[in-house]
Amino acid sequence: MASATTFYDFKPLDKKGAEVPLSDYKGKVVLIVNTASKCGFTPQFAGLEKLWKSxxxxxPDQFVILGFPCNQFGGQDPGSDDQIQEFCQVNYGVTFPVLKKVDVNGDNASPLFEWLKAEKPGLxxxxxxxxxxxxxxxxxxxHVKNRWASTTKPESLEAAILEEIAK
Structure with missing residues (x-):
């Protein structure tokens, strides 16, 4: 989707394979996270859920977190989409949307992640x-306002998110 100009141009898939038009989130601040259920950072699900609820x-209705499971880093999310959803809910009480597993790098990278990386390159x-x-x-x-490394705890993002909501 090289013609995409904003986040709202994308339609990633949910765990059942149905399109999720990101245009549904117009006017909201959105935090996108590539997740994994067997990673040293997996406990961040608890911080993300706390941030989401808080x-x-x-x-209300001004913020959303979207989780995108990914198995590209050390094979740390090998389960099916249903298994991943169950893991997130049972172990961390996740209520924010967790979509279909994607690749974030390489030839099969999700067009959304290709766009995110182009909008806000890393170090x-x-x-x-x-x-x-x-x-x-x-x-x-x-448009992408900020990008944080894996080591950044979700709780530390609240001020930046609230600042964007206030705009």
Missing amino acids: ISEKH LGLKRIKWNFEKFLVGKDG
Whole structure:
């Protein structure tokens, strides 16, 4: 989807393979995270859920987190989409949307992640996702506002998210 100009131009798939038009999130601030269920950063699901609930409570219908499972880093998300969903809900009480497993790098990379990386390259201009739980913040205008490494704890993102909501 080389013609995509904003986040809203994409239609990734949910766990059942149905399109999820990101245009449904127009006017909201969106945090995109590539996730994995067997990673050292997996406990970040708890922080993401806490962040999701906290901001959604104060600012209903203005923020969403979208999780995209990925098995490209050390094979740390080998399960089926249904198994991944169950894992997230049972172990971390995840209620934010977790979509279909994707590749974030390489020839089969999701067009959404190709666009995210082009919008906000990482350190030294690198366009690769380095590991699980990298985070991209998309503003209400459909453009990437920030990108954080896997080591950045979800709880530390609240101020940046609230700042975008206030715009």
